[in-house]
Amino acid sequence: MLTAMLLPWNATAIYFADRPSRLESFLHGTPRQIEGLLVRSLLETTQGKLDAALSDIDEVIRAMPNFKLAYLVRGDLLQAKARQISGFGSAPNAPRDEIADFQDEARVRLERYLSREDAPAQPDYLWQLDEAQRHAIVVDTNKSRLYLYRNDHGQPRYVADYYVTVGKNGTEKQSEGDKKTPIGVYFAGKQLERKKLPDMYGTAAYPLSYPNEWDKHRGKNGHGIWLHGTPSNTYSRPPRASDGCVVLTNPDISSLAPVLQDGSTPVVIVGNNPVSQAALKAERERLMGAMEQWRRDWETQNTEDYLARYSRDFFSEGKNFKAWADEKRRIQQSKSATSIQLSNLSVFRYPDGQQQMAVVSFDQDFKSDRLNSHMRKRQYWILEDGQWKILYEGAV
Structure with missing residues (x-):
């Protein structure tokens, strides 16, 4: 229906009387006012309310005289008042590639209004x-x-x-x-x-x-x-x-x-990578648990369990997994008492369509009898065979 509406102006009307609060939210405040007026004009056009639609689009142009899509809509409305037009941007000799661009912009702006939610209450990422x-x-x-x-x-x-x-x-x-x-x-x-x-x-x-x-x-x-x-x-x-x-x-x-x-x-x-909210919540909780276990294994110098938290595809500033593991085994041979605290944690699900990943950043406080350091660190975690593992680690 939406595509049809954007092509012939006499397409089946889309009524919005049942969504007054949605339209009102578009008509008040920056940045929605201009977009709200454009949306209302397009919807009024599909209902045959050409005078109202023309009034709204004129208001858009007065506010934003460089809004090219609004001029195209206004031209169509003037033609529609004189005769039935065949489609969106149907003026004679109109460049088809530019009209297609305007169609795409009108479509995505309309789809924003017609969507059921303003935005995900719990964004996936x-x-x-x-x-x-x-x-x-x-x-x-x-x-x-x-x-x-x-x-x-x-x-x-x-x-x-x-x-x-x-x-x-x-x-x-x-x-x-x-x-x-x-x-x-x-x-x-x-x-x-x-x-x-x-x-x-x-x-x-x-x-x-x-x-x-x-x-x-x-x-x-x-x-x-x-x-x-x-x-x-x-x-x-x-x-x-x-x-x-x-x-x-x-x-x-x-x-x-x-x-x-x-x-x-x-x-x-x-891009387009939908995942159910229930699955995302479960994976987030598993990731947080894996991070805490990684911290504990490191703090207790449980070296092999600590290294098991890393992917075999691990990379960090020129090191692969083998070089990283060799260095950690050498450092942790002394088994010195260590305290490791993480704070100011951020976690973002990585939008990779091929695999589940997350980007984690935190402040790290490391204390031992040999070293006392504070740094900001970033890790990339990847889900491998049902287990979260560290793919990358480095200072920010």
Whole structure:
């Protein structure tokens, strides 16, 4: 029905009287007001309420005169008032590739409204936030949507969501210049200096930490994957139009400035990898148990059980599993009394469609009669044959 609605304006009407609170939430406050008016105009069009639809889309254009999709909708509405039009963007000689882009943008914006939930109450990928992470972001590339969560005592709470553009060639970035958006767990750095940026990056840009440790291990390369805005003459871009970056409207990237200003906000970019909430909860609990057992085995110098917590595919700063194990056996021969405490823990499920993984970061306090150290550490855990094991370990 949704596809049909976007093609002929006289498609079966979609009624929204039973969802007044949903539409109201779109019509008030940044960033939803502009999108809410566009959605209402499109829905009114399918119901034959052309005057109301035209009034709403005119309000959109007055507020955002560089919103190209809104002009296309307005043109269709003017044609519809004069005669029945054959489809979305049916003006004579309209470029078909550009019309397809506008269709995609209208579709994903409508689907956001028509979805049953504003956002997952318990997002699949944010298993735990440490207290320094005041917010976290999940980018759903399939829905062209960025979801913002705040940290509520370690648990994510939904705040808002925003329309985004991703790579013109899709996702799963592999190499420099492939125009794809990476899938993975990253962190947004501090805002780049505006005066040094070309206009195409909009009012702000924040570099993401691509390639991460796992990307590099798999031979992925490239750089310059950012969260950024749009050129001054463009309100928004089609869902698939960037060179790999995640692109928001300028008002939206500006509204995220307080969230991104500390330069360490987690950004999890995901594709389509649905897993049941019950299964995720069970795996999270098993991972937390495996981490605690790893800490205990290390603290008690139970070397072989400690090493059994590592994958045979383990890597760390030039070391493979054998080199790591040899070094740990040598160090732990003395069996000196040791205290190991972990704090400020964050856990993110890694969006890998091939295997279950998680990225864990924590502050580590190590004390023995020979060494007293404090460091921030990151680990990648992988589920192997039903057991969580450490795939990577290194300092942050």
